[in-house]
Amino acid sequence: MSGFKVLIIGAGPTGLLSALALQRAGIDFTILERRKEADLNWGASVCLWPQSARVLDQLGLLDEARALHLPMKKKCNLRRDGSVMSWSNMIENIGHYHGHEWMLFQRGDLVNLLMGDLSDIANQLLVDKQVTSIASGPDGVEVKCADGHTYSGDLIIGADGINSTTRTFVDDITPDATSGDFSTTFYGYWD
Incomplete structure (x- = not known):
């Protein structure tokens, strides 16, 4: 492993895919998960679009993933009353195109x-690592957890879901964007 250290906050699909990519690249990482155990069956179904399936392919997991996924060919749009609005073979076409x-x-x-x-x-x-603060400095990043432990690294990957704690902390330490005058010129031609 390299001397570079990544802290991944969240052990869902995004955090784990990030960890696998880092592992393949020889980069050290630690995953901090807020739940008391890594609950494999928490949550609903997950759809991966082609770009995500391509990542599984690059990591050498596509064949195993194909054996596990629930194949779909058609998409049905329903109205609120349950009646069919339309059918589409969009799902099948996505793979083709x-x-x-x-x-x-x-x-x-x-x-x-x-x-x-x-x-x-x-x-x-x-597990059981509820993040309470994130700090960034010249020597890297530091994550403090509710259990009193502190973890240091060079980079944080926030993969803690839709109600991301990481996003809240990062927003707090990110400098406000500055704006100023700028000009834009568009060039084009036609015959």
């Missing part, structure tokens, strides 16, 4: 697949 299929998973199946490919998950995934 984008090189990788649209994949639907039970969240637990996807998380289990990703977690199973991490070589030292027992030491790299820390």
